[in-house]
Amino acid sequence: MSTTTVAHHEEHAEHPTGIMRWLTTTNHKDIGTMYLTFALIMFFVGGAMILGIRAELFKPGLQLMNPEFFNQLIGVHALIMIFAALMPAATGFANWMIPLQIGAPDMALPRLNNWGFWLLPPSAILLTLPFTLALFGIGDGALATGWTFYPPLSIQGGIGVDFAIFAVHLLGISSVLGSINIIVTVFNMRAPGMTLMKMPMFVWGWLITAFLLIATIPVLAGAVTMLLTDRHFGTHFFDAAGGGDPIMFQHLFWFFGHPEVYILLLPVWGFIPQILETFSRKPMYGYKAQVYSFWGVGVLSVVVWAHHFFTSGMPVPALLYFMYSTMAISLPLAVMFFCWIKTMWKGSMSFETPMLFTVGWIILFGIGGLTGLVLADVAADAQYHNSYFIVAHFHYTLFAGGIMGIMAGTYYWLPKMTGHMYNEKLGKLHFWLTAISFNLTFIPQFFLGLAGMPRRIPDYALQFAEFNMISTIAAFTLGLSQLLFVYNIVTCARGGKKATAQVWEGAQGLEWTLPSPPPYHSFTEQPTVK
Amino acid sequence: MRGYRKISLGISAMLASLSARADYSWNFPEPVTPMALDTLHVHNKFMLIAMAIFVVVLAIMIYSIFAHRKSKNFKPVTDKAPSTTVEIFWTLIPFAILLLIDFVIMGIPAYHSVIMMENTRDKANMVIKITGSQWRWQYEYMDGDAQGIKFVSNLSTPKEQTDKGFSGTKDENYLLEVDNHLVLPVGAKVRILMTSADVMHNWWVPQFGSSRLAVPGFIRETWVQVEKAGTYRGQCKELCGKGHGYMPVVVDALPVEEYKVWVAAKKEELAKASAGADKEWTKDELIANGKTVYEKNCAVCHQVSGAGLPPAFPALTGSKIANAPIFGADGKYLKDSHLDRVLNGVRVMPSWKALLNDTEIASVITYERNALGNSVGDVLQPAQVKAARQ
Numbered sequence: 001m002s003t004t005t006v007a008h009h010e011e012h013a014e015h016p017t018g019i020m021r022w023l024t025t026t027n028h029k030d031i032g033t034m035y036l037t038f039a040l041i042m043f044f045v046g047g048a049m050i051l052g053i054r055a056e057l058f059k060p061g062l063q064l065m066n067p068e069f070f071n072q073l074i075g076v077h078a079l080i081m082i083f084a085a086l087m088p089a090a091t092g093f094a095n096w097m098i099p100l101q102i103g104a105p106d107m108a109l110p111r112l113n114n115w116g117f118w119l120l121p122p123s124a125i126l127l128t129l130p131f132t133l134a135l136f137g138i139g140d141g142a143l144a145t146g147w148t149f150y151p152p153l154s155i156q157g158g159i160g161v162d163f164a165i166f167a168v169h170l171l172g173i174s175s176v177l178g179s180i181n182i183i184v185t186v187f188n189m190r191a192p193g194m195t196l197m198k199m200p201m202f203v204w205g206w207l208i209t210a211f212l213l214i215a216t217i218p219v220l221a222g223a224v225t226m227l228l229t230d231r232h233f234g235t236h237f238f239d240a241a242g243g244g245d246p247i248m249f250q251h252l253f254w255f256f257g258h259p260e261v262y263i264l265l266l267p268v269w270g271f272i273p274q275i276l277e278t279f280s281r282k283p284m285y286g287y288k289a290q291v292y293s294f295w296g297v298g299v300l301s302v303v304v305w306a307h308h309f310f311t312s313g314m315p316v317p318a319l320l321y322f323m324y325s326t327m328a329i330s331l332p333l334a335v336m337f338f339c340w341i342k343t344m345w346k347g348s349m350s351f352e353t354p355m356l357f358t359v360g361w362i363i364l365f366g367i368g369g370l371t372g373l374v375l376a377d378v379a380a381d382a383q384y385h386n387s388y389f390i391v392a393h394f395h396y397t398l399f400a401g402g403i404m405g406i407m408a409g410t411y412y413w414l415p416k417m418t419g420h421m422y423n424e425k426l427g428k429l430h431f432w433l434t435a436i437s438f439n440l441t442f443i444p445q446f447f448l449g450l451a452g453m454p455r456r457i458p459d460y461a462l463q464f465a466e467f468n469m470i471s472t473i474a475a476f477t478l479g480l481s482q483l484l485f486v487y488n489i490v491t492c493a494r495g496g497k498k499a500t501a502q503v504w505e506g507a508q509g510l511e512w513t514l515p516s517p518p519p520y521h522s523f524t525e526q527p528t529v530k
Numbered sequence: 531m532r533g534y535r536k537i538s539l540g541i542s543a544m545l546a547s548l549s550a551r552a553d554y555s556w557n558f559p560e561p562v563t564p565m566a567l568d569t570l571h572v573h574n575k576f577m578l579i580a581m582a583i584f585v586v587v588l589a590i591m592i593y594s595i596f597a598h599r600k601s602k603n604f605k606p607v608t609d610k611a612p613s614t615t616v617e618i619f620w621t622l623i624p625f626a627i628l629l630l631i632d633f634v635i636m637g638i639p640a641y642h643s644v645i646m647m648e649n650t651r652d653k654a655n656m657v658i659k660i661t662g663s664q665w666r667w668q669y670e671y672m673d674g675d676a677q678g679i680k681f682v683s684n685l686s687t688p689k690e691q692t693d694k695g696f697s698g699t700k701d702e703n704y705l706l707e708v709d710n711h712l713v714l715p716v717g718a719k720v721r722i723l724m725t726s727a728d729v730m731h732n733w734w735v736p737q738f739g740s741s742r743l744a745v746p747g748f749i750r751e752t753w754v755q756v757e758k759a760g761t762y763r764g765q766c767k768e769l770c771g772k773g774h775g776y777m778p779v780v781v782d783a784l785p786v787e788e789y790k791v792w793v794a795a796k797k798e799e800l801a802k803a804s805a806g807a808d809k810e811w812t813k814d815e816l817i818a819n820g821k822t823v824y825e826k827n828c829a830v831c832h833q834v835s836g837a838g839l840p841p842a843f844p845a846l847t848g849s850k851i852a853n854a855p856i857f858g859a860d861g862k863y864l865k866d867s868h869l870d871r872v873l874n875g876v877r878v879m880p881s882w883k884a885l886l887n888d889t890e891i892a893s894v895i896t897y898e899r900n901a902l903g904n905s906v907g908d909v910l911q912p913a914q915v916k917a918a919r920q
Binding site for chain 2: 060063065068071144145150152153158239240241245247280281282283285309311312320323324327328330331334337338341342344345346347348349350351359362363366367370371373374377378379380386387447450451452454455458459460461462
């Protein structure tokens with residue numbers, strides 16, 4: 001009886017087709033797909049920018065661009081990768097998977113959801129438009145201060161700074177809307193029996209991410225607005241001559257900026273144990289410990305911000321506090337690593353693409369985490385700070401720890417989303433090319449940093465030549481390998497071997513009880529969790 | 531036999547050059563201050579700990595990956611919830627180990643390093659002030675014999691080498707050479723006061739292990755004590771605009787005797803230059819001197835030809851300011867006049883008051899008004915600049 005009602009309902013589910021479907025949709029899966037597609041496109045836009053930079057750094061001397069343009073590319077690359085690639089990708093998965101994982105028909109606030117997405121394309125245009133305007137002689141190009149907007153350089157800058165400020169405002173509104181939606185959904189729409197402590201790890205990761213976003217995005221919005229009024233309306237928040245302090249901006253920015261790191265990582269930390277338990281064919285180890293660790297990281301993340309600018313100068317007690325509190329983050333992270341490895345231990349593992357990405361992720365993110373621990377040391381930080389060492393470190397956390405985690409999740413859920421299996425051979429090739437070329441890109445950068453090469457310089461002294469050359473060649477391999485990813489996704493969306501409802505032999509959880517692809521209104525009949 | 535010897539010689543030369551490189555490429559460069567030495571030790575120790583943790587965890591994982599596979603028909607076990615005592619034991623022991631690593635093995639040396647790094651005043655033998663500006667460093671000796679010595683240090687790599695598309699041979703110290711080196715006596719603890727004239731800069735010499743942000747409107751402190759004579763090179767490491775990659779730091783550490791000789795010579799040189807401010811200069815002398823000053827300081831933005839890089843950096847050729855009168859009827863310089871701009875700056879244009887002396891300012895203004903396609907015809911004397919400063 002119930003099945004016929006469902007089928008009946010499906011038949012009459014009327015929604016616009018063509019472009020209007022996507023413009024007006026309030027469906028969580030449609031919106032999720034748009035987020036993911038947008039993120040993928042922007043991943044290539046940001047990637048193209050960095051390949052331009054790596055090409056310039058291929059050998060000493062200026063070959064392709066002038067320093068002004070170089071400075072614009074580095075900042076916009078970072079903003080795009082963080083705000084327009086990684087965050088939308090995580091939000092895309094939240095839209096797709098949270099209702100499926102908690103047994104809800106849709107997100108709680110569907111129209112808000114639609115608006116949250118449609119704020120993104122305009123902000124991406126705002127970020128990149130100044131490049132085009134400069135071609136027509138309007139302004140002097142995009143933001144050239146690096147993604148951190150530090151005044152007084154950003155006060156000195158051209159219209160690119162204003163465009164970036166408004167882009168950050170829009171992106172911030174979008175993130176806060178998305179977060180409100182997720183919190184409301186998680187608190188109100190869980191299936192009967194799914195208590196908070198039975199929620200899948202991904203939902204937990206996002207719940208804490210959403211709280212962090214709501215706590216910190218307004219601070220960033222405030223800081224860049226103060227910058228805007230300093231630039232145009234004669235205020236002196238960050239100008240010592242008027243009683244302000246440029247270092248205050250760094251405090252405000254990183255009060256947002258450090259939690260932002262975990263905002264990017266927590267959703268991925270949710271993927272990892274779920275993928276591990278599926279391919280190890282045994283339930284994850286230490287669920288509670290992981291949930292508490294998430295909270296631990298969430299809380300610690302808002303009290304350690306000043307380790308991003310130890311060399312700016314601060315009182316000794318402040319230096320010591322920020323050093324020790326930063327080191328303390330290793331405690332919850334160690335718990336998580338322990339649980340992940342214990343989940344694999346004595347499982348019955350198989351290594352399909354999602355599992356390969358996950359295992360690679362654990363190793364590479366481990367390198368990112370351990371170098372982070374070393375960076376916490378104030379005295380040594382004087383050497384690492386703003387050198388290529390730090391560039392390598394945060395790409396281990398954000399490319400390996402962020403993007404490769406997103407790729408693991410993509411391969412894991414792609415059959416569920418499209419109803420087709422992707423090409424496993426290509427997936428594995430994509431993993432090996434990505435992992436190897438990633439390491440070849442960034443390991444040389446650790447050594448460049450130790451040898452004394454500062455970041456954000458368009459040209460460099462001769463002793464840095466060899467490592468830069470290796471890094472550039474590997475970066476191009478890394479970039480081109482991602483075309484395999486797109487090809488695999490597109491062919492999988494278009495057709496291929498039909499996927500079963502469970503897709504993976506060891507997969508557990510509500511999303512695997514629905515057919516692949518899931519019906520338009522996910523759960524029309526409320527499931528119960530025992 | 532001879533061929534064999536040649537080959538082995540070649541191989542050993544290659545190995546020697548590799549190991550010589552290895553000193554530089556795989557870790558921090560050779561430390562020459564107590565702070566850099568401490569940093570190197572801390573870095574090595576921490577890296578060792580981090581690598582040990584990494585290798586142990588990786589080994590466990592790799593073992594599991596090979597042993598616990600489905601393809602080997604390994605049956606998954608169910609993790610049983612441990613008893614409370616066992617659970618407490620297994621939670622407390624790793625936590626204790628981690629706390630020991632974080633806050634004792636790493637934490638205690640880190641504490642001492644911080645105290646050492648921040649102790650800028652105790653037993654300081656001399657004080658210098660470093661002012662960063664776009665895109666050069668200014669050094670000023672604040673006390674002792676050298677008190678009053680003050681000079682600007684500019685990149686001196688030939689411009690054609692840094693130009694886009696240069697394909698010739700680059701200097702050995704490409705991008706790491708300046709016209710005036712900072713000179714410090716070996717063994718002296720030098721307290722450094724750091725500030726900036728415009729945006730943030732960061733004064734960094736990797737072999738000194740000290741780096742501190744130069745913040746406009748504030749004074750930050752650090753210190754160095756160079757223990758080995760030599761020339762040390764570094765760079766600005768805070769993004770400060772288009773010239774960020776072009777403001778190196780070069781420091782000569784001289785034995786005390788040689789340092790004293792340098793101080794005397796430098797003082798004499800500066801005295802001679804300021805004496806020049808009181809004499810009457812001819813137009814040709816000013817233009818000739820101005821050309822050098824211009825190309826060293828102004829051409830990076832306004833270009834050698836004076837064409838500028840609009841819209842950020844306006845052209846001087848035909849510029850309204852460079853062609854308008856400098857002085858009003860009362861003999862004082864006008865607001866927004868050429869002299870006002872150079873002395874006080876505006877927006878991106880830095881203030882040159884502290885960076886150039888009277889003669890240099892007079893020369894460069896005279897040059898800009900009578901060359902670069904401008905022909906105002908007037909002459910600005912150093913004495914007039916001196917008067918304008920008051």
